[in-house]
Amino acid sequence: MTETMIDLSRLQFAATAMYHFLFVPLTLGLAWILVIMETTYVLTGRTIYRDMTKFWGKLFGINFALGVTTGITMEFQFGTNWAYYSHYVGDIFGAPLAIEGLMAFFLESTFIGLFFFGWDRLSKAKHLLVTVLMAVGSNLSALWILIANGWMQDPVGAEFSYTTMRMELTSFWEVMFNPTAQAKFVHTVSAGYVTASIFVLGISSWYLLKGRDVEFARRSFRIAAAFGFASALSVIVLGDESGYAVTESQQSKLAAIEAMWETEPAPAGFKLLAWPNEAKQANDWEIEIPYVLGLIATRSTTETIPGIREIRERNRARIESGIHAVKALERLRRDANDAEAKATFEAHKADLGYGLLLKKYVDDVSLATPEQIAQAARDTVPAVAPMFWSFRLMVLLGFLFLALLTVAFWSSITGNFADKPWLLKWALWSIPLPWIAAEVGWFVAEYGRQPWSIYGVLPTRLSVSTLSEASLYGSLAGFIGFYTLLLAVELYLMFKYARLGPSSLGTGKYHFERAGGPLPAGAFADKV
Amino acid sequence: MFDYETLKIIWWLLVGVLLLGFAVMDGHDMGVGTLLPFVGRTDTERRVIINTVGPHWDGNQVWFITGGGAIFAAWPLVYATAFSGFYWAMLAVLWALFFRPVGFDYRSKIANPTWRRTWDWGLFIGGFVPPVIFGVAFGNLLQGVPFHFDDNLVSHYTGSFWQLLNPFALLAGVVSSAMITFHGANYLMHRTEGAIFERTRLWAMISGLVMVAAFLLAGVFVADLPGYVITSPVDPSALPNPLAKTVNVETGAWLNNFAAQPLLWAVPALGVLGGLAGVLLAMLRQTLAAFVASSLAMAGIIGTAGVALFPFVMPSSSAPASSLTVWDSVSSHLTLTLMFWATVIFMPLIIFYTGWAYKVMAGKVTERFIEANDKAAY
DSSP states (O other), X not given: OOHXXXXXXXXXXXXXXXXXXXXXHHHHHHHHHHHHHHHHHHHHOXXXXXXHHHHHHHHHHHHHHHHHHHHHHHHHHHHHHOHHHHHHHHHHHHHHHHHIIIIIIHHHHHHHHHHHHOTTTSOHHHHHHHHHHHHHHHHHHHHHHHHHHHHHHSOOSEEEETTTTEEEESOHHHHHTOHHHHHHHHHHHHHHHHHHHHHHHHHHHHHHHHTOSHHXXXXXXXXXXXXXXXXHHHHHHHHHHHHHHHHHHOHHHHHHHTTOOSOOSSSOOEEEEXXXXXXXXXXXXXXEETTHHHHHHHSSSSOOOOOHHXXXXXXXXXXXXXXXXXXXXXXXXXXXXXXXXXXXXXXXXXXXXXXXXXXXXXXXGGGOOHHHHHHHHHHTSOOHHHHHHHHHHHHHHHHHHHHHHHHHHHHHHHTOGGGOHHHHHHHHHTTTHHHHHHHHHHHHHHHTTTTEEETTTEEGGGSSOOOOHHHHHHHHHHHHHHHHHHHHHHHHHHHHHHHHGGGGGOOSOSGGGSTTOOOOTTTTTTOO | OOOHHHHHHXXXXXXXXXXXXXXXXXXXXXXXXXHHHHHOOSHHHHHHHHHHHTTTHHHHHHHHHHHXXXXXXXXXHHHHHHHHHTHHHHHHHHHHHHHHHHHHHHGGGSOOHHHHHHHHHHHHHHHHHHHHHHHHHHHHHTTOBOEEEOTTOOEEEOOOSGGGOOHHHHHHHHHHHHHHHHHHXXXXXXXXXXXXXXHHHHHHHHHHHHHHHHHHHHHHHHTTSEEEEEOSOOOTTSOOOTTSOOEEEEETGGGHHHHHOGGGGHHHHHHHHHHHHHHHHHHTTOHHHHXXXXXXXXXXXXXXXXXXXXXXXXXXXXXXXXXXXXXXXOOOHHHHHHHHHHHHHHHHHHHHHHHHHHHHTOSOOOHHHHHHTTTTOO
């Protein structure tokens, strides 16, 4: 196993996961916006709401297609590139993935077909039911994948078995109701709702700025503003919830996010800005708001939060204990009835993962030098600067969204939003921002877990498949090629249909279809 | 509830059911994809063909995804070893599948003929390549795959991609591709009329006969193929450890199960008779019955491979003792129990609402329909 191999495997996973996550948030939120639009249609009987459902549904479909395409990659990749991971934790990790298929993917994927093709074959109420089930399905799939991911961050309800040489499930209940997973789920789906709201808000604003299909755009704007305002509030409140959860399971992630090198007296201050210096293990300068972090993270004024130095010191002790676990395990693999090895193993089992961290530096961990142990202990906290800055970017964007959606919601109540070009332009130019927030949020969660693939249990570097570097370069190049091409096609269609607007439905009622209306080049080209 | 041994066998059956579900459901839309460029001559004809599966292909594909997830959960070592060992074959399947979601959804959103023809071939690749590769993979499973485990159960694959493409494996690829094309043709006949129907009918009869012939030929070869036999005592309820057994390689051993239980010959017979019945029914234009017959034929063919291999799942040619079997590649008792109940609860629901979706969309897709729904149809 070479460093290049490990880096390539990680790069491929990160690239494909982040790419997949370009399409997921919009699906999660837009599905509910479609439900709101169609419910309004069913209640009021006004066809403009049906047209809204169909038009935003078209954009939903263009996005969904790539979500499906890139989602299959993720399922393949645990097996193809993370074979040892799949063996080591498949007993726990595989179950939520399989249940995701059974409970969520089938629902979502079966009903999306009827959503698009069932308009003339289903009653109004039945079609609405189909749309609701599609939205429920897509959100349930987020639940199960985040239960799986939450377990990677905080591996509860499982135990290592030396006979089978893997982690085994002890309580599915604990895995399912893992507080980390639940907090991640609500944070992630509400972030998806914000993404979709700003998407609909921004495109509707563009129609209003152009003065076309005004009725259609006003109604879409109102729904997006109301839905988005509620979601932006919850994304911040529930982001705080996942901040609380992180302190319990992954103090190293929190310490890195906060660039907190020393353990500070409770309640710790929140560093608004700082310049982390990895070599000095200190910040060159910092601007701090007193007490805030301690209150958010521990919800008390007396509990302390450990700093990076303290965490590394503590982990050094765990690595030393872990060496005994690794050695005892090697003996047990040769002879399962070795009573002495069994006793040693039981005593040090909790630190097995920490002992495995030394494999990066030495094959026989009992030969590790104090320097190697110290280095492995340093590795247990991820690089501070990237964590610190990505987290702050995400939070800043979150507050920007809240500001936009508050103003938009207020203006849609007072009813004068269409007369505020600055608001419409603000909404339009905000369209790409939720994607940036989602990607850096993903980065904070996953990079922040390093050097582990399963926190405290399995180091990332041991999780990979034994593949050749050539294979990995080849597959990475293939993914980059396919994904670049697919993204270009998707964006082309998305822009084309967003520009066409509801005229793309062919109802004859909208801007480009009315007699005398100006025609953009190619607007009717898709009539065969 | 169930003891470990029973659950191990139940999961062998359930993986078989999921594979068959995949073949019957996703198989028919992949077959339609395979036939698309050959049966559809004009753009409207091709849209008719695409729209017979338009509302359903996505749900059908979940059989594949759930099958993969279930193997991950129930047979983690098989999932890890097969996916990493067959790395390039798996990537080829994956990349071929890329063409389906975008092909279906994007193709008719732009009227440019080159654009549409390109996606038609994309849909062909997405329908044709995966069944061929799955067939080739089964062909290799029957010959053993070069992999072994070290002490920590890290799997090492020592073969190359090209050696997967040996004659027997390619023959298995022909069986698989013909089977999926045959099945897709039966479905397509059921949902179309006129010229498309007639052309498809010819394809159904030819691919059905090719399937039966290739399957029989593969059966002849198997008698001379090395099979695998566990030579150490087996404790089916033991904790899974694939390194705790010894395995011998014996020519023709894949027929041992049939020799021990002659009743099992009914399984390959179902493959042959189902196939012949399907061809006859296609000839008689009994489309729905032909579809049922090709489903049964697939049950027979996939079942034959499963029964021949049992209790092996993935034999190792380079280190037979590392071979994975239903006894020693499974997850824990608790996970198998949990996944069993999850399947028992959700599978009937899935079958129920999938059936409803097909009922809502039932009937022939016509050229008139496509012309009237130019903007909404695929």
